[in-house]
Amino acid sequence: MIKKTKQASNGNQDKNFYIIICLTLIAIIGGTIYSPALPSIANNFNVSSDQVSLVSTLFQFPGAIVTPIFGVLADSFGRKQVLVPSLLVFALGGVFSGLAPNFRSLAEWRLIQGIGTASLESLQLTIISDIYKGEKLNSVMAFVASLNGISSAIFPLIGGLLASFSWRFPFLVSLFAIPVALMVLTTLKLPQQEHHAQNFQLKPYLKNTWGSINNRQVIGLLFAVMSLFMVQVGACLTYIPIFAGKQLGASELLIGITLTSLSLSLAITASRLNLLLRYLSQVQLIKISFLLSGLGLLIIPSVHNIWLLLIPIFFLGAAQGIAFPSTQTLLAMLSAQESRAGFMAVNSTIQSWGQTLGPLLGSIVDAIWGTQAVFYASAVFSFASFIVFNALLTSKQ
16 A cells, blocks of 8 residues: 555656646746747837847746736645646737737737746746655756756757748747646646635735745845846847847847757756766855856857857856756755745746846847947846855855
8 A cells, every 4th residue: 555655656746747847848938939030020020129129028027026926826825726827828928929910019918928927937946846855856956957958959949940931930839838737737736735815814924935035045046046047038048149140140040059059058067067066066156157157248249150159158058057956956945835935936036037137228238339238238247246146145055
């Protein structure tokens, strides 16, 4: 009987793991697969490079506002009750983005799709922390980080191929969220948790969540998360395609290959994280990531050949590959069970702030000083972030 129970538990965890993989892919699709199509979107609707960046900014914006609300709802009503509607809204927004007749309509549907995606990453991390503990938690987080990099490598390539036929096609991939929503509804098995929606008291809940966040270590990690995502989405996913298309004359397919190289560098580095942790702490690796990002960003404006762009891209991908799993694993370990969804929602909200501010600030710099200045400004920001993070956290983990 005990063996059968263990086998059933392992079977449920295997199914849960597959669903986690699907959620990881969905969370990445909306922010990556369209990137190679940005130059074509700008040309099709006759908008400038700073205007087309709204395709990124408006998608990320809702996460900076509504993610904490979804976290509270998930702790109160349950994970599935929030996750399934979010996946369906994500699919709807993506499809109508691809069918948009003008740039305003595209921007509006991207905003709606952003509302759908606002809860996905935080709930994905929450579910991982609910199901796995100890060394298994570390292993799953490391795998998700590697999968994040691999899928981020594949999706821009797919996006480039699809965009070579029409800029609309990359957005239609969002339909994949519908079968994933059905899998979550019918297959996902979570540990038993009590949800007392009628007796839910917001003030004690917020106090408990704030108690988990209000310490120097967590604040430092959240600062690192926001800074790294500002660089990732602002400089990398938004302005590398624009720079490659406008300055280097690269096609959508070549832009997709370039972004694929960025994500492959991330995936390879993340897959070797355990080896790096034998010699360096996670905090030290996060510090190194800021320096690698700054170095890569400084090189980009001097590049005059699309293939030479792979050199700084290697540094940027490696920086993300060591920073993302390090910050997320540390934050997952610091979260409390009773307010975990809210805690991880704050984490995802900070990510969204970074993802929203990155393209927005980049567009301001681009409009005033030009596209190359975006990379110089991002490099300065990376080095400044290293100084701030170093001040917030000691070298000992």
